[in-house]
Amino acid sequence: MPLVANYLMKNSSTRNRIISLIVVLILIIGWELLSRSFNSRQILPGPVDTISSLISIVGKPDFLSSLGITIFRGLVGFLLAFACAILIGIPSGMNPGFEAGFKPILITIRSTPVIAIILLALIWFHVDQVPVFIGFLTMFPILTINITQGIRETDPGLIQMAHLYHIRKKRILTDIYWPSILPFLFSGISTSVGFGWRSVIIGEVLSQPRYGIGSMMQDAHSYLLVSEVIAWTLIAILVGAAFELIIRGVEKRSTVWKR
Amino acid sequence: MSLKLENITKSFGERKILNQFTLEFKPGSITCLFGPSGCGKTTILNLIGGILTPDEGSVQGFGEEGISCIFQETRILPWKTVLANVVFPLMDKMPESQALETAKKFIRLVGLEKEEMRYPSQLSGGMKQRVSIARAFAFPGKVILMDEAFHSLDNALKYNILDSFLQIWKEDGRTVIFVTHDIGEATRLGQHIVFLNHNPLEIIRSVNTADETADSINKIADVLYVLNK
Numbered sequence: 119m120p121l122v123a124n125y126l127m128k129n130s131s132t133r134n135r136i137i138s139l140i141v142v143l144i145l146i147i148g149w150e151l152l153s154r155s156f157n158s159r160q161i162l163p164g165p166v167d168t169i170s171s172l173i174s175i176v177g178k179p180d181f182l183s184s185l186g187i188t189i190f191r192g193l194v195g196f197l198l199a200f201a202c203a204i205l206i207g208i209p210s211g212m213n214p215g216f217e218a219g220f221k222p223i224l225i226t227i228r229s230t231p232v233i234a235i236i237l238l239a240l241i242w243f244h245v246d247q248v249p250v251f252i253g254f255l256t257m258f259p260i261l262t263i264n265i266t267q268g269i270r271e272t273d274p275g276l277i278q279m280a281h282l283y284h285i286r287k288k289r290i291l292t293d294i295y296w297p298s299i300l301p302f303l304f305s306g307i308s309t310s311v312g313f314g315w316r317s318v319i320i321g322e323v324l325s326q327p328r329y330g331i332g333s334m335m336q337d338a339h340s341y342l343l344v345s346e347v348i349a350w351t352l353i354a355i356l357v358g359a360a361f362e363l364i365i366r367g368v369e370k371r372s373t374v375w376k377r
Numbered sequence: 378m379s380l381k382l383e384n385i386t387k388s389f390g391e392r393k394i395l396n397q398f399t400l401e402f403k404p405g406s407i408t409c410l411f412g413p414s415g416c417g418k419t420t421i422l423n424l425i426g427g428i429l430t431p432d433e434g435s436v437q438g439f440g441e442e443g444i445s446c447i448f449q450e451t452r453i454l455p456w457k458t459v460l461a462n463v464v465f466p467l468m469d470k471m472p473e474s475q476a477l478e479t480a481k482k483f484i485r486l487v488g489l490e491k492e493e494m495r496y497p498s499q500l501s502g503g504m505k506q507r508v509s510i511a512r513a514f515a516f517p518g519k520v521i522l523m524d525e526a527f528h529s530l531d532n533a534l535k536y537n538i539l540d541s542f543l544q545i546w547k548e549d550g551r552t553v554i555f556v557t558h559d560i561g562e563a564t565r566l567g568q569h570i571v572f573l574n575h576n577p578l579e580i581i582r583s584v585n586t587a588d589e590t591a592d593s594i595n596k597i598a599d600v601l602y603v604l605n606k
Contacts, residue, residue, distance in 0.1 A: 273452075275448065275450055275452045276452055276454065278428060278452075279446065279448065279452040281427075281428060282426045282427075282428065282444060282445075282446045282522075283445070283446070283465075283466035283516060284466075284469070285465070285466060285469065286469055289468070289469070293454070293457075293465065294454065297454070297455075297456040373456075374496075375455055375456040375457070375496040375497075375498065376455075376498065
């Protein structure tokens with residue numbers, strides 16, 4: 119026992135991981151006990167019920183279409199937001215006048231409750247497009263603001279050096295500004311994808327397209343299949359975590375110079 | 378071709394930094410601008426480099442020369458390797474193979490051939506300054522501007538790097554204009570030392586180091602120091 123304690127003291131990251139694991143285990147056991155003590159497992163299913171729902175969901179033929187289409191919607195929303203953020207964020211960072219023009223729009227979008235946007239989008243768009251639009255609007259301001267900040271924080275000394283050496287404008291953009299904004303860009307992507315993914319699902323819950331994680335959640339909800347709602351939630355969380363891992367991986371690869 | 382600043386006036390807001398300032402540089406030699414911090418030496422370099430334009434007067438002869446710079450904060454790109462940093466300003470000026478060859482030659486001359494593929498975060502301060510020296514000499518130009526380039530290095534390292542700078546320069550022979558407030562650096566490197574005083578910037582004395590003893594140069598520097606106390 120002292121040996122184990124000694125090892126844990128030395129290796130704090132392992133120790134912290136074990137602490138996290140223990141807390142998660144306690145929560146899961148607590149959840150199971152709570153649902154057992156509750157008189158209706160229909161209303162409060164335990165982890166065991168949820169897992170069995172999860173397995174049956176994954177086995178259904180519709181599962182991949184729902185998962186795939188939601189990811190696809192998120193991706194389309196993200197790519198649109200990313201393209202617009204680049205087009206607006208880069209000139210905003212270089213020109214305060216340009217930024218002043220777009221700032222009110224970005225702030226308005228950011229402060230509008232998602233639900234209000236969804237209600238309007240339901241009137242304006244086809245149900246399949248609503249989640250994409252919501253995802254776009256959630257991610258666009260975050261990405262733009264981060265890119266603008268990244269441009270503004272670019273070392274002016276490097277820009278001056280490039281001017282002295284008569285480096286072409288295009289290469290100043292690709293070789294100085296772009297690498298400078300990468301850290302800001304990745305932090306923007308990580309935050310916006312986190313929010314965007316959730317908004318896409320909210321959009322699906324409310325607009326009810328044929329397939330989609332949100333649609334499936336709404337279906338399960340209307341039949342009071344609580345364990346299925348929780349199972350879909352778990353799937354959404356796992357996919358969100360996978361996105362985060364992918365983003366971190368890409369970031370690590372594109373910033374090798376940071377050591 | 379004469380390299381000259383003629384009757385230049387330059388103000389920043391209310392503050393007049395240069396007033397009818399004239400200075401000529403001898404092509405192919407090393408001129409040191411020596412003076413107190415904040416007197417406007419950097420403004421002179423920025424006028425020569427074209428970063429600033431004069432309010433009045435003219436900068437002559439530098440336009441067509443191709444200008445390299447060595448800065449105190451090195452200004453090398455953290456996301457590029459040593460080799461890519463030296464190649465960076467060459468890419469638009471010559472074919473890629475020639476750019477690579479030139480860059481490698483000067484990296485070898487500053488003694489960093491083993492570090493070619495390293496990133497700046499893996500280099501010491503002195504090594505980074507060597508990268509910016511290699512970049513300056515590799516660039517096809519006739520003029521090198523240096524702004525307190527060796528200021529942040531400790532003395533032993535500084536003289537070591539100054540000597541390798543001089544060695545490369547002897548082969549290369551381009552016009553060097555450098556700004557410093559360190560008289561040791563000025564005498565080690567400069568063939569001409571221009572002593573400057575500020576408010577507005579004026580030339581106190583201009584000497585050829587070959588004609589003077591180290592003592593007399595130090596005396597001028599001391600007088601300048603006392604003047605600015």
